[in-house]
Amino acid sequence: MALLETRALTASYGDFQALFGVDMTLDVGETVAVVGANGAGKTTLMRSIAGVLRNGSDQIRFDNEPIGTLPAPEVVARGIAMVPEGRKLFPSLSVEENLLIGRYGRAVEGPWSLDAIYDLFPVLKDRRNSPGTALSGGQQQMVAIGRALMSNPRVLLCDEISLGLAPIVIRDIYAIFPRIRASGASIVIVEQDIGQALRVADRLYCLMEGRVTLEGPPAALSREAIHAAYFGASRS
């Protein structure tokens, strides 16, 4: 049975509808990639699941309970943490404070603690007292991932974590995903850059204009099929 599931998920910003009935599942221990062009609805999907956007109650189910109408603080309390697009570190907080606020107001059991995050990203320990925004882009992304892990999530949502980073930095960041998986978290990775996503994902969803255009394990999908689903070549 799926740990996280969306059923005919729709989402709108005012009059503009961004998602048109998205069905997606995430099983325990699985890593799923969601790819698509700019404006395909990937970030809207993440923001819907995380509770930033409100949806129909039954459109999103977690642990077989409807969570579509829950606000973000209650979603994270249930075990879904997000690494938001653009990292969104708190400029008034130091690196360590940014990490600590990831588990605000809760005593959470699990493998991730401050020490475990510093073990995962040793460079952050040296910069722990710097303002979060004084770090390089790659290090800021490490803080953003560490901050989400601090809540010991059962589902980790990663929104465009390679955006604006150098390829070598992206490779370093993706290199830690096996360790996150090994900790027991299920992962959703949203990317425009298909290459990285395909390498770590068990399954792939391709979004275009708010709809799922392709789904399946990367090995079963041809480059041409993904290309068509991504850019919509087959529809024209």
Next chain:
Amino acid sequence: MNWLDTIIQGVLLGGLYALFAAGLSLVFGIMRLVNLAHGDLIVLAAFLILALVTALGLNPFLATLVAIPIMFGLGWILQSQLLNRTLGPDILPPLLVTFGLSIVIQNALLEGFSADSRRITVGPLESATFALGPINIGVMPLLTFLSSVAVIIGLNQLFYRTSLGRAFRATSDDRVTAGLMGVRPDRIFATATGIAMVVVTIAALYLGTRANFDPTIGPARLIYAFEAVIIGGLGSLWGTLAGGVIIGVAQTLGAAVNPEWQILSGHIAFLAVLLFKPRGLFPRSAE
């Protein structure tokens, strides 16, 4: 005329203005809410202390301790039930609502306590002084100043040393992302206003023991609070103390030259700072 004495009296008076301003600064720093009823809430707290003193026969300091949790609760309810609804991209609704609240509080106090001018008496402490070299220092003004320093230290500790303080700063930075971390902005705001009301209650004790007060004096206290916050620089609590001291010293110096100039010279000092340092003396960041 003894200039040193005048300046020291001004510094001590500045402590009172810093107490007026600290709560305003806290609320503005966290939720960008300008509370135009802040001065009236100080007067409300002063009447609450007075009522506790007269009804229960409590010592004013003890009455303040009783009033603090009441005012915290009032601040919490005010924020969560009313002011949270006004927060948004538009800055006008909170201004209008708190302006209306200011009028409501003044008239409610007028109904409840009449327009008579009142005072909280602390007995012989009121006129107690001690000599420090050639200068006589009043015990109550000194207590006022020490309280303001303690409040500023306490608020700084809360802000930079506690988990709640981290949540305050994170919510101030980015409300949506703070929500993703499990922080509930509406509760953070309610707690912040509750804490501001604690500071307001302490300010009310010294306002009410220093001079007479009546239901209409709130807006003038708000002006001093604003000036202290802006002189110090938005978001800096120590700056707020410095701002209060600058207004206090300017007022006593002005009064020393000519008693009619007391209020005016405080405002002129404010305008002078605004002219040369438009963002205040200690702006927190380059926003």
